Amino acid sequence: MMIVAIASQVRAQLLAEAAAALPAECCGLLLGSAGRVEALVPAANVAADPAHNFEIDPATLLRTHREARGAGHEVIGHYHSHPHGRAEPSWRDAARAVANGQLWLIIGAGRITGWQAGATGMHGCFQPVVLEAA
Numbered sequence: 001m002m003i004v005a006i007a008s009q010v011r012a013q014l015l016a017e018a019a020a021a022l023p024a025e026c027c028g029l030l031l032g033s034a035g036r037v038e039a040l041v042p043a044a045n046v047a048a049d050p051a052h053n054f055e056i057d058p059a060t061l062l063r064t065h066r067e068a069r070g071a072g073h074e075v076i077g078h079y080h081s082h083p084h085g086r087a088e089p090s091w092r093d094a095a096r097a098v099a100n101g102q103l104w105l106i107i108g109a110g111r112i113t114g115w116q117a118g119a120t121g122m123h124g125c126f127q128p129v130v131l132e133a134a
């Protein structure tokens with residue numbers, strides 16, 4: 001099983017982002033390296049129904065990819081919250097998942113879980129990831 005290190009400061013920031021976005025889902029990008037989340041880039045949730053869905057602001061997406069390359073960082077995945085649900089992928093998440101190995105962090109009910117998007121696992125595409133304190 002994949003193990004990803006995540007600093008307690010980043011963990012606290014994820015929970016704060018989720019709380020601040022209520023009643024909507026929060027979302028953003030994850031910077032780091034394989035096996036390590038270094039930082040978050042919060043983004044506006046531009047979904048038509050942000051209480052039940054998320055869509056990362058495409059401008060933030062483009063800018064973050066560009067800046068990360070320049071700074072020697074990597075966009076390793078993204079995060080979003082489930083204000084009304086558990087910290088696990090929904091069928092809605094599965095419907096849009098791409099089997100690209102990216103890390104998904106999901107915040108729900110005060111918990112954070114990690115998943116790797118692939119071709120097997122929960123809902124057919126999410127492998128659980130162990131999040132390790134760093």
Ligand SMILES: [Zn+2]
Binds near residue numbers: 080
């Ligand atoms: Zn979701």
